[in-house]
Amino acid sequence: MAGVAAIIGGGVIGAGWVARFLLMGWDVRVHDPDPEAARKLAAVLDNARASLPGLLDVALPGEGRLSLHETLAEAVAGAEWIGESVPERLELKHRIYREIEAAADPGAIIGSSTSGFRPSQLQEGSARPGQILVTHPFNPVYLLPLVELVASPANPADVTDRAARILTGIGMHPLKVGAEIDGHIADRLLEAVWREALWLVRDGVATTEEIDDAIRYGFGLRWAQMGLFETYRVAGGEAGMRHFIAQFGPALSWPWTRLTDVPELDDALVERIASQSDAQSGARSIRDLERIRDHNLVAILRGLKGQNWGAGQLLKAQDERLRPEPGDLGRPIESLRRAVPLDWTDYNGHMTEARYLHAFGDATDRIMLLIGVDPAYLARGGSFFTAETHIRHIDEVLAGAMIRVETLVLEGRGKKMHLFHRMFAEEPGGDRLLATGEHMLIHVSLETRKACDPEPELAARLGAIAEAHARLPRPDGVGRSVGRK
Template identity: 65%
Template sequence: MARVAAILGGGVIGGGWAARFLLMGWDVRVFDPAPTAQESLSAMLERARAALPALYDVALPGEGRLSFHPTISEAVAGAEWIQESVPERLELKRKLYSQVQAVCDANAVIGSSTSGFTPSELQGCATRPGQIVVTHPFNPVYLLPLVELVGSGKTDPVLLDKAEDVLRSVGMFPLRVRAEIPAHIADRFLEAVWREALWLVKDGVATTEEIDDAIRMGFGLRWGQMGLFETYRVAGGPAGMRHFIEQFGPTLTWPWTRLMDVPELTEELIDRIADQSDAQSGHLSIAELETLRDGNLIGMMRSLKARRAAVGAVLAAHEATITPEAPDLMVPMQTLDRLVPTDWVDYNNHMNEARYLTAISEACDRFLLWVGVTPDYIASGGSWFTVENHIRHLGEVRIGARIRAVTQVLDAAGKRLRLFHSLYCGDDLVATGEQMLLHVSLETRRAAPPPPEMADLIARIAAAHEAFGQPEGAGAAIGAR
């Protein structure tokens, strides 16, 4: 039975939570009395369906069931996770918690998306104060994994552990905040940068676009993969952080910032900021900017995943929890099931020809894993190398399409292994790939027999697959017509 999450407030943040849970297989119940709630959430779900699965090289769990409910009690009854994302008004939040706790499961987690309130403030009038915690995410919630998880002195650590487990299970990164503080951790940094940026615009030092360029062309890229302190540690050279502080510490007393000063948001300053922002990106709709943002995030996050760095390490770890187990190997088996990410598409707006080989290579790797080519086996000095490939391109595949591969063993004799992969998009056969592999000793970098148990398993698979005949296209070569 699917797990159930209740989402109270289906706006930008609440809708992002709904998409995250839904695409990770949870049933999601939404309460939002706004007349446009369903329409807005539907549009966000379409973006999320095109974005979140593209981060992964395996298929996500089957999508859960989405339902909208006219009352809070209907939405939260029996829910394991309750996420509140209503406007930042303390009285409104407390009133909502009173209604929720009257009907919800006493063991459910009630998380608040609040940007600034502390758990103690939220728990003020609660029947069960320890049940309410801060779970502050970042937009878009369906892509960015960070969640600031904050409890109070009334929060049972067991509930925080449970919340952390749930968040990790849906691919998020819970950052447990050690102490209650207004705006938690990340928003305090954002507020500091925002204040300084307002002064720079007000004083005519920089435009909104120039400030954004300073971030996205420079330190923003460093922060995205190293954070603040690690970036400065590197800046200190071989002597590290201590040298950096010795060198730049004195500048803290220099007038480099107006951090504690806040410019008055006069109509003149607001107009200046709005006009500059319109000139910067007003030619794009918000939906177009969101699509651009998501595509850029996917590309950066996938790059970091390949290196197991920063957010990429979170993605890789979560992907390992949803990677399929080995199926029946004695029949042609599905070895790939995934979406086509944005960085696989070429100037013709379909899957680049090199990515067909990537997909087939991923299918091959999955098969090899199932027959024993594990990281430990590779570390022991054995592996399989591809020595020949033949790919037939039979149909177009577009960005966001779901593809799957079925793999058949054509031959296995000694050091040699011949595989045939059929690549499908829906029910359409869009490509085939035939591979010849040799087992190799990583010590000598030369062909060597696989261990007897692996050789025996592959031989049995090949014998069983003979019953399915030679697939069309096997043994084909390029020839003149």
């Protein structure tokens, strides 16, 4: 359920929180004394609006209202969620919390983006320590779902649970860290890799680009979908994790790494790292690199979504939370409404031919679900197969555009289901017709793979919708074939 969020600090992480809450329908108030805050925030929002909607196969909620506030007190008054994303200085955070507590609702959740401080440290000197939690995200916050949710003994369980529900509601994965520890979980793992990488550069073993290639072309892709332990479990083969540990465990005592020692970040090492990084990435601006990163993350996450695995499983669950009810089935049925994702476009810059069919196929699947072709029905051995399809490509549509499909059931008797889809682009000046799709489907037995009658209850639902739609005007294009006017 959307509410009001206040974000204190509009830097990289704070702006990411703003984008995540705002695009998930929350009203967001921002306080940041930086005179450039509005410009920087607008740049992050542009990137988020171009990428986040493409992660989901349903439309996002209506965007919330964004407001920038001169004073912290004005921003936090009445807010349900207060996100603190100020610099990592404990005395500064303590001062900010005192200001928040003086103006905020006592029931508000105060979530800190700190990457290292423990919640008990943040709560020192607080009048209401139970409000303050660690909610540590990862950049870009509007795309990456992980939030390390860390509580102390001062936090009531219901506060932590409510924080988790809010984070889940905006499409994130709250990882409840069971104990307070400096750096939480993820940053401690990242620090270990970072230290070793610094030594590899310092000792002249590898360049920054070689280290990045080792990660992005190798184990980084494995980690993105299985993490560390499950990856190693698979590496153990049929014998599993025990075999892996028995085989590779002794290597942990070998002097492969220098993790027990930290290199001094002297001027020479800083210059070496900076110059190698400039050579590796300096030809592109930060904004270009952010867009490349965002497009790649969308593609990876959508790929995982297609497999219903890891972060992709989370996206599927968010689809279902945001999917609207079908409304009056006696009218043209809104069978699909979504943004055109980045990976649906081609060299012409518009949606590919295959994706028109993809969208119509998703619309057909929605109709099938509405009439009762659900997992239980499939398990009983019945389904529909498409026998014939005719698509008219009427106009083009670009990435990021909102599309809607309306469906008429032209026939629903016996083994046949005859559908007519119309796809529209939703635009401020009015809807624009993009394409039509006419599809004939035949009910089949999944056991014999041959045509058969549907179950009586499904047949009755389909027939009732077809009878109601028969009274509606027939849109242009019904019955058309290639070359005929």
